[in-house]
Amino acid sequence: MKMTERQKQIVKVAIILIAEHGIQNVTIKNIAKEVGVSEPALYRHFKSKYEILNAVIDVFIDKIQPAIDILKNSENSVTGIEDFIKIHFTIFNENSDIAGIIFSESNFKNEKKLLEKLFTLMNNTRLALENVIINGQKANQIRNDVSPSSISRIIIGSLRLLVTQWSMSNQSFVLGDEGKKFYIDILKIIK
Numbered sequence: 001m002k003m004t005e006r007q008k009q010i011v012k013v014a015i016i017l018i019a020e021h022g023i024q025n026v027t028i029k030n031i032a033k034e035v036g037v038s039e040p041a042l043y044r045h046f047k048s049k050y051e052i053l054n055a056v057i058d059v060f061i062d063k064i065q066p067a068i069d070i071l072k073n074s075e076n077s078v079t080g081i082e083d084f085i086k087i088h089f090t091i092f093n094e095n096s097d098i099a100g101i102i103f104s105e106s107n108f109k110n111e112k113k114l115l116e117k118l119f120t121l122m123n124n125t126r127l128a129l130e131n132v133i134i135n136g137q138k139a140n141q142i143r144n145d146v147s148p149s150s151i152s153r154i155i156i157g158s159l160r161l162l163v164t165q166w167s168m169s170n171q172s173f174v175l176g177d178e179g180k181k182f183y184i185d186i187l188k189i190i191k
Helices: 005-021 028-035 039-043 049-073 077-094 096-102 112-138 148-168 175-190
Strands: none
Touching: 005 028, 005 049, 005 096, 028 039, 028 049, 049 077, 049 096, 049 112, 077 096, 077 112, 077 148, 077 175, 096 148, 112 148, 148 175
16 A cells, blocks of 8 residues: 555554554544644544554565565575575664564454454565575575474574564664674574
């Protein structure tokens, strides 16, 4: 969905409010107030809170797509995985509020279609990563004694945990620095 500048502003405010107060405590009224418009004016841009949340997920999907593209276009599996991890840390470093929202699926538990959309994104990411791992195993770049699905879960799960810790600690450490250590350790595990 191509958004207008006002819609982008509304989504940005919604992301900040959700990160600060939780999804259940954010209302159209709160968002309108922060944007500086009336509720009826906000409804001209989005018909409901659901539409705003859907747009929040779309923003995340747009931001994370380059990481998936890197996997799909990588010629060297190890380099592809390294770039995949690095771009994740860059994306979250530049969009810290999104990390706390997207990695808390419970935020979307009452919105089945939004949860399904997140699941689809997670599944597509996992499949792209597994394909790179399979190619790396065929090229003897990645160990063959561990299944591609287990390796992808180790990578994605560990990446999520690190970003969640960073987000929950109010960015008390440098994500890029920890990301470099993380990648080096992942290489030791998968090579």
